Amino acid sequence: MYTNIYVDEPIEKIHDDWDFLTDKVIKKLQGFLPVGDNVYGIRQVVHAKREEIGNAHLAMELVKERKNFEIGPKGVVQVPRVPYVAHITCAGTPHHTQFVFGYWHINDKDEVIIPVPGVNGDPDHIVIIMGRPTGEETDRAAWYCEECTSLLHMSEYVTGREGFRGFWRWELAAVREYNADIRKRTCWNCGHVNPLAYSGFMSTDTPETREARKQW
Template sequence: MEVQAKWEVLARWDELSEDQGKAVKHGDTPLVIFKQKDQATVMVNRCPHKGAPLHGGKIVNGEVVCPWHNFRFDTCTGVSPTNPGRCATMFPTKIENGFILADLANPFMNDQNAPEDQLNTSIGLEFNDYIKRKMKSAGKFNLELDLFDTQLLKKYQGFVELGDQVSMIVRPQTSIPLMEIINGEIKRRQFKSFSVNITYAGTPHHSPGYFGFWHINDVDEMYISVPGQEEGEDPYLIIVMNKPREEEKDTWAHFCLKCGTLLFERSHEIAKTGVPGIWASERKYLKEFNSDITLRTCKNCGEVHPLGYSIMKKWNTPEEEAARTTW
């Protein structure tokens, strides 16, 4: 229900640029102002995906590109063109006597079905949440794994739940690197034996030739690389992560391999469906992405993306499986 308007002066019109959002703060609320011709738009200065400051993003064709993960939002409507379910929180705005005013008492979203704007505060919340759940696994024996016992590791291939808090995946590791998108740039990582690597929550990551999409977790992932103990045996990659909580999701996405623009993404509520639901969601996502050439065509640079493909070879069409060798 709309409450009484509370118009606040935020900036002068002549301070704004169409090339860059202007960051302002009112009380404890970070805001960003965008200028498009004779119109000004005021939004919460946080990407609804992972809380990145939107004023640091580039403006391309009237859309602000999130500086962290390349999510795009229309600077006039706040709507994401690739996923309308993620909308920026906005405020009624007007221009009077050369000043920008916003009604900060009545925030809104242009998609009424969109989730509430959530800032990723996992660093601050994880410890408090841990205290609340304090030792739910108390009384159970601790699990000890001998990383040199590869016969034992083979028993843990696939998704394994360890207690109430942790999940683990063990898979043979080839020379495939891990690709990540960090600050809008694609980075490559090659795991060294006995190395420990962490991919933080919200980081798009992709293993060429292993899964044909970008995966975005709402939990951190820790990778431990262990060499094979027998001659000719592949090394193993152990992936350890917290079990997702009710509000956390897995996201499948595709980004332009040429310019990094987000092409398409869908989220899956893994805490509700468990591991079996992951595969159905992955298949549904790939079918939607692969069947529509407009989703695979970058609106920024025109590059056409190859088909996506599943981790499970048996679920791919011949065309999807052929794409495994291209990216």
């Protein structure tokens, strides 16, 4: 996959020891980069608390105190992140990472997530690998009531056909559509008014969505 990630250094400086987790590489993989049959992403973990969200120098840095959740047959469950142990989020499983993206992500490919601890004071990282969507395979942003888990709203993007070039534009549009109508955030089942959504990229935050990011 290195052939698809270009860095501005002479080859003699990188051919023996090119650190996959340096900033120059992470910036190429902050979103998702399709390479061959797979899609890759890298997220840097900062030691900030949720109150300090927004001070990071990368657009998608992860807060260390975050929690990861999935929705399955038993409802919402917390998913551990064990260093160097791969966790597989199976295709079709709604999953959410606190403070990172303000919706439940559902995709049609399995995701492999590998936490990589930092060494000698370096930041921790999360490496994400999944199959490349093809044909009519989709990504979905969904919102479920935080009180009763009823489905409130869902937006779909046909990633296999449209590609990842338009993924983040769709994601931001879906977030804004959900936030624009309080009826979408109000649970039809129990009446609970759910918090605002927010994009995966902090640079798109308004003051209101930045506060929502700190909540969930």
